[in-house]
Amino acid sequence: MTTISIIRPDDWHVHLRDGEGLTTTVNDISRYFGRVVVMPNLVPPVTNAELAQQYHQRIMANSPPAHFKPLMVIYLTDSTTVEDIENAKASGVVYAAKLYPAGATTNSSSGVTKIENIYPVLEAMAKVEMPLLIHGEVTTKEIDIFDREQVFIETILAPLVEKFTNLKIVLEHITTKQAVDFVRSAGDNVAATITAHHLLYNRNDMLVGGIRPHYFCLPILKRNIHQQALIEAATSGNSKFFLGTDSAPHPQHAKESACGCAGSYTAHAAIELYAEVFDKEDALDQLEAFASINGPTFYQLPINVDKITLTKKSWPVPATMAFGNDKVVPVRANETIAWQVV
Numbered sequence: 584m585t586t587i588s589i590i591r592p593d594d595w596h597v598h599l600r601d602g603e604g605l606t607t608t609v610n611d612i613s614r615y616f617g618r619v620v621v622m623p624n625l626v627p628p629v630t631n632a633e634l635a636q637q638y639h640q641r642i643m644a645n646s647p648p649a650h651f652k653p654l655m656v657i658y659l660t661d662s663t664t665v666e667d668i669e670n671a672k673a674s675g676v677v678y679a680a681k682l683y684p685a686g687a688t689t690n691s692s693s694g695v696t697k698i699e700n701i702y703p704v705l706e707a708m709a710k711v712e713m714p715l716l717i718h719g720e721v722t723t724k725e726i727d728i729f730d731r732e733q734v735f736i737e738t739i740l741a742p743l744v745e746k747f748t749n750l751k752i753v754l755e756h757i758t759t760k761q762a763v764d765f766v767r768s769a770g771d772n773v774a775a776t777i778t779a780h781h782l783l784y785n786r787n788d789m790l791v792g793g794i795r796p797h798y799f800c801l802p803i804l805k806r807n808i809h810q811q812a813l814i815e816a817a818t819s820g821n822s823k824f825f826l827g828t829d830s831a832p833h834p835q836h837a838k839e840s841a842c843g844c845a846g847s848y849t850a851h852a853a854i855e856l857y858a859e860v861f862d863k864e865d866a867l868d869q870l871e872a873f874a875s876i877n878g879p880t881f882y883q884l885p886i887n888v889d890k891i892t893l894t895k896k897s898w899p900v901p902a903t904m905a906f907g908n909d910k911v912v913p914v915r916a917n918e919t920i921a922w923q924v925v
């Protein structure tokens with residue numbers, strides 16, 4: 584098969600950043616994605632409906648195509664109130680709230696320090712039917728970075744799912760077999776997003792033959808058995824797994840540094856990268872469910888009506904791309920991608 588058409592896909596987890604960089608990210612992500620769930624980890628973070636509305640306006644000021652719709656997210660802190668949730672729900676632009684354990688990832692220092700601190704907020708979210716999006720890693724100093732997702736699932740997520748049975752939860756950018764198994768065996772209120780880079784790469788790609796900082800993201804790439812479990816989940820047709828790129832640009836100098844930032848940029852070629860994975864698995868017939876159907880179904884939003892077409896025709900990715908006044912090194916820089924959107 585050399586050409587496929589699928590319902591217009593949505594991206595359920597993306598970082599668009601702010602300011603000058605928005606021109607690049609909005610342009611890239613709106614090329615064919617319909618809805619995109621916009622992460623709130625700006626500096627300072629998007630913690631309430633008013634800030635989300637203003638951020639929404641700054642995104643839309645870049646005049647994206649009519650098929651594009653940003654779904655805003657508020658960032659939970661220890662001081663988020665029930666009223667913040669109610670206002671967010673009423674705003675019409677906020678579709679979810681995000682739990683960053685404090686210190687877990689890029690710009691998470693204002694995150695939640697103890698899950699109990701937001702119990703009333705989680706109660707309110709269940710009541711207004713607002714999904715909780717989770718960066719699922721513990722921040723305990725003693726816990727090895729490769730184990731942080733698994734330990735989060737065991738110590739924080741499992742009890743949370745037990746306690747809040749009516750709360751919709753998305754475990755974001757899963758990276759382990761344990762996460763796949765947990766989501767599979769949980770109720771219908773628990774789902775997960777999977778990135779293209781965690782499907783395409785494992786920690787060898789990042790570390791063998793030299794350290795490649797552009798593959799460094801959080802949760803960190805794991806060993807290949809985990810990559811295999813993710814590929815199996817994404818291509819299985821199971822409606823609990825859907826597309827979330829976690830495209831997370833950082834300026835080239837901030838990645839290629841003695842202390843480089845976490846995050847990989849895939850917005851320039853996201854669906855094409857996913858198509859490579861599904862093609863390799865001989866599972867292109869499952870791409871539409873993963874990219875265009877399972878996400879809106881979980882969020883209880885309509886499935887897009889129009890379609891996009893992908894062709895198997897290789898194209899070169901540049902070494903760098905403009906990112907505001909800086910440059911970003913995209914995934915596959917200086918290499919080719921096998922699929923392209925017509």
Ligand SMILES: NC(=O)N[C@@H](CC(=O)O)C(=O)O
Pocket residue numbers: 598624688689690718799800801802829831832845846847
């Ligand atoms: N994934 C990453 O490595 N980085 C993201 C934050 C996140 O999604 O955890 C970022 O904002 O740079």
Ligand SMILES: [Zn+2]
Pocket residue numbers: 688718755756801802
């Ligand atoms: Zn994250």
Ligand SMILES: [Zn+2]
Pocket residue numbers: 596597598622756829831
């Ligand atoms: Zn992210």
